Amino acid sequence: xxKRLVRGFLRSLILILSTGLLVALCQAAxxxxxxxxxxxxxxxxxxxSAALPVRLTGxxxxxxxxxxxxxxxDATGALFVNTKGTAVxxxxxxxxxxxxMTAPGDLAPVVTRPVVKVLGAxxxxxxxxxxxNDLEAGRLDSRWVEVSGxxxxxxxxxxxxxxxxxxxxxxxxxMLPRPDDGLAERFVDAVVRVRGVCGSRIRHGxxxxxxxxxxxPEDIVVE
Numbered sequence: 035x036x037k038r039l040v041r042g043f044l045r046s047l048i049l050i051l052s053t054g055l056l057v058a059l060c061q062a063a064x065x066x067x068x069x070x071x072x073x074x075x076x077x078x079x080x081x082x083s084a085a086l087p088v089r090l091t092g093x094x095x096x097x098x099x100x101x102x103x104x105x106x107x108d109a110t111g112a113l114f115v116n117t118k119g120t121a122v123x124x125x126x127x128x129x130x131x132x133x134x135m136t137a138p139g140d141l142a143p144v145v146t147r148p149v150v151k152v153l154g155a156x157x158x159x160x161x162x163x164x165x166x167n168d169l170e171a172g173r174l175d176s177r178w179v180e181v182s183g184x185x186x187x188x189x190x191x192x193x194x195x196x197x198x199x200x201x202x203x204x205x206x207x208x209m210l211p212r213p214d215d216g217l218a219e220r221f222v223d224a225v226v227r228v229r230g231v232c233g234s235r236i237r238h239g240x241x242x243x244x245x246x247x248x249x250x251p252e253d254i255v256v257e
Contacts, residue, residue: 072110
């Protein structure tokens with residue numbers, strides 16, 4: 035009788051512990067999904083290589099299906115989403131949910147294998163006031179920024195509108211995802227204020243400078 039009671043007690047204890055563990059795992063599962071851009075930004079490259087699941091909500095600041103670029107920003111930070119091969123295109127001021135996996139990028143963690151759902155319209159975030167030196171230093175990569183400078187024609191062509199923005203002896207590339215239709219020539223030698231997303235120029239795996247991705251001509255204002 036005593037042995038049967040002991041066995042019964044042990045079975046009950048195991049059942050209780052197993053049930054508690056299952057409940058705990060179920061409760062912990064949602065928190066395993068990364069839900070803010072700031073959390074992704076804080077990952078190391080090694081941590082990002084573990085393909086952690088993300089479900090992020092933010093505003094599109096730049097989209098370029100030809101080059102597979104998508105930048106999204108929320109209250110905690112800004113992030114590059116690799117959309118290469120998907121041909122998806124989203125207008126700025128679009129609120130979206132991005133589900134995907136983390137991955138190491140050229141310089142910082144990114145999101146890959148994205149599934150992007152449009153939630154509706156949303157205002158653009160407040161741009162970070164910046165100098166060209168700030169962009170070149172790499173502190174503002176992926177952020178929506180505002181910078182001023184003098185327009186010079188770009189010696190390189192990518193089949194799209196591009197020019198160089200100069201200030202204080204330094205320059206950065208400015209590019210728009212539209213054919214080269216002479217827009218840049220209209221701004222030559224003018225002092226302009228430009229809003230766009232700060233990106234990096236990479237060569238042989240190393241950052242060699244900045245570039246500014248601008249969605250629309252109206253984001254370039256002559257001062």
